[in-house]
Amino acid sequence: MDREVRAEILTIGTELLLGQTIDTNAAYIGEQLAAAGIEVYWKSTVGDHDARIREALRVALSRSEVVITTGGLGPTEDDLTCRAIAAELDRPLILDQAVLESIRRRFTERAVAMSPNNERQAMIPEAAAVLPNPHGTAPGFVIRLGNGRMVAAVPGVPSEMRPMLNEQVIPRVCEAFGVKTRIRSRILKACGITESALDETISDLVRLSRNPTIGVLAYPGEIHIRLTVKTEREAEGDRLLDDLEHTIRKRLSQFLFGRDEERLEEVVGRLFLDAKATVAVAESCTGGLVCHRLTNLPGSSAYFVRGEVVYSNAAKERLLGVPHELIAEHGAVSRPVALAMAAGMRQTAGTDLALGITGIAGPGGGTTTKPVGLTYIALASDDGVTCREYRFLADRDTNKLLASQRALDILRRHLLSHQHAGQN
Amino acid sequence: MDREVRAEILTIGTELLLGQTIDTNAAYIGEQLAAAGIEVYWKSTVGDHDARIREALRVALSRSEVVITTGGLGPTEDDLTCRAIAAELDRPLILDQAVLESIRRRFTERAVAMSPNNERQAMIPEAAAVLPNPHGTAPGFVIRLGNGRMVAAVPGVPSEMRPMLNEQVIPRVCEAFGVKTRIRSRILKACGITESALDETISDLVRLSRNPTIGVLAYPGEIHIRLTVKTEREAEGDRLLDDLEHTIRKRLSQFLFGRDEERLEEVVGRLFLDAKATVAVAESCTGGLVCHRLTNLPGSSAYFVRGEVVYSNAAKERLLGVPHELIAEHGAVSRPVALAMAAGMRQTAGTDLALGITGIAGPGGGTTTKPVGLTYIALASDDGVTCREYRFLADRDTNKLLASQRALDILRRHLLSHQHAGQN
Structure with a gap:
């Protein structure tokens, strides 16, 4: 059986609080973790502020085994994530020569002068495993704590964050916690029926279904019924989803028009x-x-x-x-x-x-x-x-x-x- | 001087954690609060889970004067927000006759049968001020706590949430906390010009402007230039925005087609x-x-x-x-x-x-x-x-x-x- 592992997502950036940037990273990370069978119960956002990053990390580590931070790893003054994590976990920042070399190489290849700021990006918390970033200058890192918990920091730029998360962070989490289960979702879409009428038709299923679980979400002109299943084998998950879909289809019949991304x-x-x-x-x-x-x-x-x-x-x-x-x-x-x-x-x-x-x-x-x-x-x-x-x-x-x-x-x-x- | 008021946004919905829905509400609320001069330091998301909604509310109230929740006010089984807030604040839920009547009226007008589930939406925490919802069945509410803190709950459907936030929640917060500094933004919209051509035309202004500041954001087929000013008096803010807009207009002329929400x-x-x-x-x-x-x-x-x-x-x-x-x-x-x-x-x-x-x-x-x-x-x-x-x-x-x-x-x-x- 899997060891219980709950991951928490911490996105860092004042522009996210001000609403100038919509937080698509959190949604992406949540989706990838769910697909890998890692539960996410919490998601938080703080601005570029040392004390609040530290407090958010402290709260997150008090209730979740894995904390994944994104953002604030860049070269500028308001990129505070690395320093805040190091301080909160009481680890000094150490210059990583290999990272420094790879940043230098990146600048040389592009024939661009490297600014002293970029050197800051080679300062990594002691005993952290560096996650190379082939798509940018900011590396990520993973720190395993004595109490079995884990902190991973990845960049905020989506094109850099996504491959690092999928190729480096999630495999490490799964290995460390022996995660074998997979979570799969399926969305059934209905139209021509009100939310409450739909709810009455399937409320017993919503209440009683444990695996898959059922969630209902209304949009203008259509309603989405989300089935989420947790199994070790994909085939078993598919079978459970098929069975429940069959039951729901019998009740809602032609009110259901499509599945998943279908419009x-x-x-x-x-x-x-x-x-x-x-x-x-x-x-x-x-x-x-x-x-x-x-x-x-x-x-x-x-x-x-x-x-x-x-x-x-x-x-x-x-x-x-x-x-x-x-x-x-x-x-x-x-x-x-x-x-x-x-x-x-x-x-x-x-x-x-x-x-x-x-x-x-x-x-x-x-x-x-x-x-x-x-x-x-x-x-x-x-x-x-x-x-x-x-x-x-x-x-x-x-x-x-x-x-x-x-x-x-x-x-x-x-x-x-x-x-x-x-x-x- | 303003009393210090920090607001915290709590978005509720398992679909947000799983990444099936991107949390645009949090960005919108953050933007509107910032514009009203209310600081936002924290933003959290939890799933449709009673204990975790309560814990998130507890944590939020420990560090912020105002907590605004969105989502989980609908009529279905997995809409838990109202119940969780009532339980955490130790207030019983009471049937609000006026709300029940307005829900009934809504259904009568549409000639649709009201289901018993919709009655649940008329159960409001004791001594809460009800926020009518002209765009849907779920009302919001505001609770003022003895320690001067405030909890507001608004629906998750954006077309219902947005007017309720702007017309009912933010004015109540500003009044309760005597908020006077205003942050005002103005967006100038351009089309028929590339982002780099536009950037070349106004890059000196972008670099040198401090109050207002200038941000440039590109969308398919149009570019938005956002001017943001911070003043105590609205008239002064307007004057500063007018001056900068005038300068930009002289340079971009007919490439600018509109302002703010204008399409x-x-x-x-x-x-x-x-x-x-x-x-x-x-x-x-x-x-x-x-x-x-x-x-x-x-x-x-x-x-x-x-x-x-x-x-x-x-x-x-x-x-x-x-x-x-x-x-x-x-x-x-x-x-x-x-x-x-x-x-x-x-x-x-x-x-x-x-x-x-x-x-x-x-x-x-x-x-x-x-x-x-x-x-x-x-x-x-x-x-x-x-x-x-x-x-x-x-x-x-x-x-x-x-x-x-x-x-x-x-x-x-x-x-x-x-x-x-x-x-x-």
Whole structure:
């Protein structure tokens, strides 16, 4: 069995506290550690400040076996990490000749004069193992403490940090702590269902599942269900994930549209390619977003034929053949107009499917009977024309996004149901 | 003088530790606090785990006057923040009738059934001040402790968190601690110029400016110049920012398109409204993105008349009147076709301006003479039709974005030059 090992991530840099830089390093390190089977329970950030770096290190070592710091190893005055770690662990800094040579060589190769500051980067805490940095001047280091704990310091520049972490730090941690387990994650993505309805459908699984565990995260227009499994053998992890996914799929069925990095538009695009079907889009309130998303995929010209962004009533009448009286009687944002837009678009573009979308994205244009967010999405196909009504409650940008999400989902559902019909 | 106030940010969510979500909230909160003159020395992240949320809160309250938590306020089983804070501060959770009513109302408005889980979101720690959430169901809250410290909890969904932080949390912190020094930032946004050319133009200012300081950050298709000033009086800060902005404007002139949160499409939209001009867009490789961006603005129907997303040659011929021979001779991605698209679009839509965009977004479809990224953008106006050629070198998504950025900038430049002509 593995010895218990918890790692803690400490990112160092005042720009991270001020929000001038978004901390992507912490996310990357967390992801790599998780994949290697090393638990991460804590992540902290401090600025370029000696006493606070030391305090953060002290707190981290009090509760975690491994502390990985990133940032503050550069040559400038405000790079304090190395000095702070040395002081906190009570180890003197010693000039490492091999590191000094490699820094000198780097400057010579580039025909750049080396500044005295760069020599500081060769000062390493006593008895630390140096981690060479082929991508920059700042080396990293690992210190093993008497109580079995470990401190690793890596640079903050992502292109230098990433290979050092993966090739040098994680292997050392796994070896030192005999880590054999692997943690694997899988994300199932759902749309067309509210977070609380989804939660009610699977809350017993969320509560009772221990391995894999289940986490639920909501985004505008979609919900992600994250399964995380911890096993020694990858095949066993895959099997446990497959089993749980199967259970969840049985309950959520067609609400699930994809996995992991898959975007809704990719899933829809693949279904179009499989079905050899084509589509055209007439959109008003979404203003081009549905076309944009459908054409984000390489090769989308195989199924996407044409889009009309029709803002004016005149354009709806002239380009899509929506009868003038229909708009006069029901208003441009109405079920009959959405139906006529989809039917007109399908006829003029000669596609298998066509969407007609009309609504009020806001913030202006709403009335008591037709509030901001009211949206009609119609689909024309061989089966005829159908339309659904939605009421979105967000701001303009999000209303456009939510409507585009529903529109893509309508295409997905249609293509899926006909795929199944064909297989019967 | 200000009372010393240090704020600490605590972000909660296992997905943040695992690196599945990048913690943009912490950066945003840090930025807003810094702008309000509130120091942030620490930032921590813990997973959805009761004991660790409590420990993190305990550590934070031992060294900071204000603790702001984000995340874990949702309706699901793994949303533990509210319960953990209540337990750590030894305050019972009490059902808040007003919150319950507002949650109920939200569901009624959307005609969606409320699940019992959502009721949990109305359980608030005793004697907490509730922070209403107009953008979602989870309210936030602020608790003032006997020792003068303060705990604020806000949701993790950025669109809900941001207004709550700025409109409710920060004003309460500033009032409670009498914060007066203000750090103010202003961002000047440039496009149509490379980072190194821009750097050469203002590098002396970047090096020598102390208050305000200047930072330069490049994004796809635009560059942000951030001016940051620290003063006690807002008027003095504004004056210093105005002076420096004036100097920079003289050097960069029309390369600067906007300020702070302004997006290029907003600037273009405003210019259209001022000029009472209209526009139509015929786009191929950008696939609807230019229409989408032009219609992201409230009131855009005043200038945006129509868009055609024409992927097929047939659509270019039939809808825009591009001569068949032109496509046969030069190919769909060519200067003559872009010119014909813009001219055809302007004629059929009857607008003041029209764009014609054709290119190869990639990753497929490139040849040695017409590589991926080759893009032609034509503008038709009363002055005639002009066209520019670009070669973008990024991936499909970014190539679409870069092309849309250039297209909007072409509209901006045209409208600006005619605005000035009219004023002469």
